[in-house]
Amino acid sequence: xxxxxxxxxxxxxxxxxxxxxxxxxxxxxxxxxxxxxxxxxxxxxxxxxxxxxxxxxxxxxxxxxxxxxxxxxxxxxxxxxxxxxxxxxxxxxxxxxxxxxxxxxxxxxxxxxxxxxxxxxxxxxxxxxxxxxxxxxxxxxxxxxxxxxxxxxxxxxxxxxxxxxxxxxxxxxxxxxxxxxxxxxxxxxxxxxxxxxxxxxxxxxxxxxxxxxxxxxxxxxxxxxxxxxxxxxxxxxxxxxxxxxxxxxxxxxxxxxxxxxxxxxxxxxxxxxxxxxxxxxxxxxxxxxxxxxxxxxxxxxxxxxxxxxxxxxxxxxxxxxxxxxxxxxxxxxxxxxxxxxxxxxxxxxxxxxxxxxxxxxxxxxxxxxxxxxxxxxxxxxxxxxxxxxxxxxxxxxxxxxxxxxxxxxxxxxxxxxxxxxxxxxxxxx
Amino acid sequence: xxxxxxxxxxxxxxxxxxxxxxxxxxxxxxxxxxxxxxxxxxxxxxxxxxxxxxxxxxxxxxxxxxxxxxxxxxxxxxxxxxxxxxxxxxxxxxxxxxxxxxxxxxxxxxxxxxxxxxxxxxxxxxxxxxxxxxxxxxxxxxxxxxxxxxxxxxxxxxxxxxxxxxxxxxxxxxxxxxxxxxxxxxxxxxxxxxxxxxxxxxxxxxxxxxxxxxxxxxxxxxxxxxxxxxxxxxxxxxxxxxxxxxxxxxxxxxxxxxxxxxxxxxxxxxxxxxxxxxxxxxxxxxxxxxxxxxxxxxxxxxxxxxxxxxxxxxxxxxx
Numbered sequence: 001x002x003x004x005x006x007x008x009x010x011x012x013x014x015x016x017x018x019x020x021x022x023x024x025x026x027x028x029x030x031x032x033x034x035x036x037x038x039x040x041x042x043x044x045x046x047x048x049x050x051x052x053x054x055x056x057x058x059x060x061x062x063x064x065x066x067x068x069x070x071x072x073x074x075x076x077x078x079x080x081x082x083x084x085x086x087x088x089x090x091x092x093x094x095x096x097x098x099x100x101x102x103x104x105x106x107x108x109x110x111x112x113x114x115x116x117x118x119x120x121x122x123x124x125x126x127x128x129x130x131x132x133x134x135x136x137x138x139x140x141x142x143x144x145x146x147x148x149x150x151x152x153x154x155x156x157x158x159x160x161x162x163x164x165x166x167x168x169x170x171x172x173x174x175x176x177x178x179x180x181x182x183x184x185x186x187x188x189x190x191x192x193x194x195x196x197x198x199x200x201x202x203x204x205x206x207x208x209x210x211x212x213x214x215x216x217x218x219x220x221x222x223x224x225x226x227x228x229x230x231x232x233x234x235x236x237x238x239x240x241x242x243x244x245x246x247x248x249x250x251x252x253x254x255x256x257x258x259x260x261x262x263x264x265x266x267x268x269x270x271x272x273x274x275x276x277x278x279x280x281x282x283x284x285x286x287x288x289x290x291x292x293x294x295x296x297x298x299x300x301x302x303x304x305x306x307x308x309x310x311x312x313x314x315x316x317x318x319x320x321x322x323x324x325x326x327x328x329x330x331x332x333x334x335x336x337x338x339x340x341x342x343x344x345x346x347x348x349x350x351x352x353x354x355x356x357x358x359x360x361x362x363x364x365x366x367x368x369x370x371x372x373x374x375x376x377x378x379x380x381x382x383x384x385x386x387x388x389x390x391x392x393x394x395x396x397x398x399x400x401x402x403x404x405x406x407x408x409x410x411x412x413x414x415x416x417x418x419x420x421x422x423x424x425x426x427x428x429x
Numbered sequence: 430x431x432x433x434x435x436x437x438x439x440x441x442x443x444x445x446x447x448x449x450x451x452x453x454x455x456x457x458x459x460x461x462x463x464x465x466x467x468x469x470x471x472x473x474x475x476x477x478x479x480x481x482x483x484x485x486x487x488x489x490x491x492x493x494x495x496x497x498x499x500x501x502x503x504x505x506x507x508x509x510x511x512x513x514x515x516x517x518x519x520x521x522x523x524x525x526x527x528x529x530x531x532x533x534x535x536x537x538x539x540x541x542x543x544x545x546x547x548x549x550x551x552x553x554x555x556x557x558x559x560x561x562x563x564x565x566x567x568x569x570x571x572x573x574x575x576x577x578x579x580x581x582x583x584x585x586x587x588x589x590x591x592x593x594x595x596x597x598x599x600x601x602x603x604x605x606x607x608x609x610x611x612x613x614x615x616x617x618x619x620x621x622x623x624x625x626x627x628x629x630x631x632x633x634x635x636x637x638x639x640x641x642x643x644x645x646x647x648x649x650x651x652x653x654x655x656x657x658x659x660x661x662x663x664x665x666x667x668x669x670x671x672x673x674x675x676x677x678x679x680x681x682x683x684x685x686x687x688x689x690x691x692x693x694x695x696x697x698x699x700x701x702x703x704x705x706x707x708x709x710x711x712x713x714x715x716x717x718x719x720x721x722x723x724x725x726x727x728x729x730x731x732x733x734x735x736x737x738x739x740x741x742x743x744x745x746x747x748x
Contacts, residue, residue, distance in 0.1 A: 079713035086498060086715060104715065108498040205612055211699040213710070254700070261616045261698025276594050277615070416497060420714040421511065425525040427710075428532070428702030 044069040044327050049085075050096030051078055053312065053349070054175055058382060059340050067334050069327050077265070078212070085110050090319045094328055098312045100145035100214065100236075102170050103412040106159055112316045113153045113168040118329050121336040121353045122169075128403055129173045129311070129352065130165070138404030140309075144218065144236020144411030147173065147311045171313030172332050173352035175344050178307035178402045182273060182283030186297040195219075195305050196226035198280060199253050208272055208281035211262035213423040215410055217243070218308050219282045220250050222407065226305050236411030240418055247422045251429045262427070266290075273298055285348040288395075289387060302396040306407030313352070345369050346382050350399065372398030484728075491721035500717055508722030529702040530730065536618065536693065536703070537686045540625040544682050545675065547626070548633025552674070553667070555634075556641035557649075569638065572631055584624050584692055591615040591623075616698030624696040625686055632685070633678035640674030641667070672742045680735055687731045704730075 048055070048071050060071040074092055076084060082101050084091060089110035097105065105111050116122045127133050132140050132148045142149070152162040153170055161170070183192050188203075198207055198219075210216050221235040224246050232242060253259070260278045263269040269287045272278045274296050283300065291298035314335070316328045334340075341351030342360035346369065351357040358366050364376040372394055379388040396402045413419055459467075494505035516524035523531065551572070559565045575583060590596050591614040598610040613619055644667065652662040668675075690705030704727045711720035 083712070083715060104498040213714070259698075259700065262700060264694070264699060271588070275589070275592050277592055412497070416714065417511075417716065420710060420716070421514065421525075424529075424702065424707055424710055427700065427706070428525045428529045 042323070045072060046070070046093045046324070046327055046331055047072045047074060047091070048094045048096065049074045049076065049081060049092035051076065051081060051312075054096050054340070054344070056343065056382070059335075059343060062339050063331065063334055066339070067330055069331050069334075071331070085317075089317050092317055093320050093324060094331060095315050095317060096174065096312060097171070097315075098310055098410060099147045099150055099171060100310070100410045100412050102150045102161075103145060106150075106153070106161070106170060109157075109159065110318050111170075112318050112320060112325075113156060113158075113170055114172055114315055114329070114332065116167045116169045118333075119169070119172055119336070120333050121356060122172075124353050124355055125173055125336075126350075126352060126354055128176070134400050134404045135354070136400045136404070138400060140403060141306060141407040142409070143232070143234045143407065144308075144409035146409045147171075147176075147313075171315050172336070173311060173313040174335060174340075175349045175351065176309065176311030177285050177349050178309045178396070178406050179282070179284060180303055180307050180396070181301050182269075182281055182288045182291070183299050183301045184273060184276065184279040184297060185299050187276060187279040192280070192301050193304050194226045195222040195303050198223050198282075199227065199249070199258060201256070201258070203258070203280050205257050205260055206277075206279045207259050208261055208263060208269075208278040209259070210269070210282050211264050211427065213420050214412055214416070215308075215310075216262075216282075217246060217419060217423065218408060218410060220246050222305055222308060224249050226303075235408045237413050238415065238419070240415055243413075243415060243419050243422050247426050251426050254426065254429055289348055289381075293381070293385060293387065300395040302402070302405070306405040307396075307402065308408055308410065309403070309406040310410040343382050346380075348394075350403070354399075368392075368394060370399045372396075372401060487721045487724055490718055491725045493718045493721075495716055495718045498715065505718070508716075508718040508720075509726075511719055512722055512726065525702070526707070529707060530704055532702060533687060533704045536621060536625070536701075537683055539622050540629065540686050541679060541682050543622070543626045544630045544633045545679065547630050548637055548678060549671075549675070551630070551634045552637035552641055552671075555638050556644075565642075569634075572634055575627075576631065580628060581691070581695075583628060584695055587620065587624055587627075587696065588615065591620055616696070616700065618697070618701065620696040621693050621701060624692050625689070628692065629682050629685060632681040633675075636677040636681070637671055637674035640671045644670045676738050676742045679738060683734055683738075684731055687727060687734075 044067075046069055050073075052075050055073045055075055060073065064070055074084075078098060078101070081095070081097050082104055085095060085097070085101075085105055086108055095111060127135060128140060129147045129151060132142055132146060134140065140146070150161050150170055152164070152166045153168040154160050154162045154166065156168055158168070162168075181192070181195065181198060197203070198209070209219050217238075218235055221232055221238070224230055225232060225235070227249075229249060230242070230245055232238060238246065261268075261272060263272055263281070266284065266287050269281065269283055270290045272281060273283065273287070273291050274294055285300055288298050288300040314332050316325065320328060336353045336356065338353075338356035338360040341353055341357030342365075344351050345357050345361060346365065348369070354370070358370075361369075365379070367373040368375040368379055368388075375388055375390050375392050377390050378386055379390075379392065381387050396405075490500065491508050492504055492506065494501040494503050494507055512526055513524070516527060555565055555568055559568060588595075592598070593610045593612065593615070595615070597614060598607075601607045601611065648666055648670075649662060652666050657665065688705050690703050690709050693701055693703040694706060704723070708720045708723045708727070711717075711723060
């Protein structure tokens with residue numbers, strides 16, 4: 001099956017090359033009529049496959065302006081991105097995906113590691129990725145598929161991760177965040193400080209977690225550990241017994257009517273929270289921002305057990321070579337050069353190269369988003385809408401405080417297959 | 430034909446003469462059975478290319494092995510054994526897959542029964558109570574209006590209505606009928622069945638209406654003349670004659686509901702397992718053979734239900 005898709009993919013690729021060639025020819029013929037600058041203009045197009053996190057119109061427009069590279073977004077969910085890499089590796093050029101997917105992607109041989117030497121800002125990438133510590137030197141929790149465990153490959157075409165830095169980088173980091181529970185402070189009316197609150201009968205019928213097994217089980221594990229029922233050696237790589245235990249706790253809660261609903265995408269989580277169907281649930285930072293921008297109180301609540309973190313980055317398809325590969329490097333270098341980083345920081349995410357992002361942000365913005373200081377002026381979203389009034393402080397505080405409190409990372413477990421089956425049982429219970 | 434014969438005649442007049450010519454012309458004309466094959470051909474090709482061949486692939490893949498990131502084209506029953514893992518050990522308790530199918534069947538039965546009831550009476554009204562053809566047309570077009578918006582929108586529109594702070598709850602609270610919001614209105618089996626009925630009743634109305642308007646009105650008159658009561662006419666004349674429509678409508682509804690996972694997911698708050706949901710989770714986890722195995726199981730069960738139904742009514746004969 002994979003073999004066939006590969007073959008058709010190749011032929012489509014040749015076809016594309018052909019069209020590109022034709023376009024080049026057309027451009028060349030333009031040169032005769034007296035527009036010499038189009039001579040070099042084989043259109044620089046990159047097909048960019050990813051989730052919508054990094055994909056913004058503003059980013060692609062700015063990129064076209066600065067580099068002449070036209071970005072064609074192919075947006076899919078995390079699961080669908082992985083599926084596409086496996087089955088249609090020739091349907092994209094640049095891949096934007098999460099580090100935890102690498103455990104599946106790298107052995108498939110469908111992605112090309114990037115050469116760190118060609119990435120200008122590589123040495124300036126935050127130590128969160130390279131050393132597993134914050135710039136201030138706080139050690140970050142490494143449970144799950146932490147980026148630094150899967151950042152390097154042993155060789156160019158190697159399918160094994162290297163423990164020591166090499167020049168072959170699986171994913172050039174772009175964006176990451178520390179996730180926690182979102183709450184409705186106006187409906188809960190008391191401080192929340194532990195993941196264990198998710199299963200507190202007080203919130204019976206008003207709690208929710210996300211129905212994406214590999215992420216949902218991590219949240220469940222944070223809860224189980226917080227209630228003191230079990231201490232995991234690695235929440236991101238459980239044994240079968242641990243999976244059984246985790247799912248047993250969650251199933252009991254479900255049967256007792258603890259959960260109102262589960263959510264699968266961003267908008268579902270926003271709707272559940274905004275409509276008051278749930279008052280406590282696992283959530284993503286921009287979803288909290290969205291609820292808040294609707295005029296509804298919502299807090300991205302820091303908890304004493306820490307955060308569950310995720311990170312994504314760029315690599316390219318195995319089929320990319322020649323000028324296209326050069327453009328891909330040009331694009332990645334552009335992405336790390338500041339504009340995009342600042343854009344992402346202003347959405348509540350974090351950028352991989354802090355120095356360039358800082359240079360592209362106003363000092364008061366940097367102070368609010370990254371240093372945890374009260375906003376000197378009103379804080380606006382990239383689209384200009386008001387996010388926070390002057391004086392507000394970001395939930396969870398500074399970059400140091402938030403990233404330093406990360407307890408685990410999104411993961412694919414060795415027992416993933418078993419986990420998925422158990423998760424299905426939980427949903428069916 | 431004529432022109433070619435003319436040309437032949439001009440070329441060698443001797444040859445084109447008598448019975449031989451006629452026989453030649455006859456064999457050049459296509460036999461009726463060939464023509465009917467030709468007419469059915471395009472549909473057959475579409476059926477073959479977009480249904481049978483993919484189906485064969487699904488069955489083949491369901492017997493492949495798999496790992497985290499690829500399909501291994503070697504014979505393996507793992508897709509099936511994984512699906513039923515622990516089912517025997519758990520007896521007499523039902524295992525997940527058993528429970529899931531039971532839940533799917535239950536939802537399917539409820540939706541089928543309700544859509545049949547509503548659909549039958551809507552069709553009955555349209556076919557027998559609306560006298561003018563224009564009104565019949567107009568009213569059946571009216572039934573299609575909800576279909577001018579997408580499936581998803583029609584489904585999601587229920588959420589603000591049924592939610593904890595939704596219109597229904599706030600209305601009931603204001604009238605003082607309840608003092609606590611009713612929780613089971615949304616994200617429950619109730620909301621799933623409600624949305625499915627809303628979405629699919631039309632698929633019952635059309636085929637039933639279709640068979641009802643073809644019932645010869647003089648049969649009903651004859652029943653009336655013979656002294657049958659309204660109920661007797663309904664049970665002994667109309668229902669038997671409307672059977673093909675009922676069966677076709679039922680097949681529509683049952684196949685759609687058995688395979689549905691989006692409506693059940695959204696309206697059930699992702700908390701109700703369905704056969705289609707298992708397939709989706711498997712596909713998302715890149716476990717294609719297991720997903721294919723589940724698809725085959727679902728297909729077999731749906732097929733069994735439909736076979737049973739067509740045992741009751743011989744559609745081919747009735748049409």
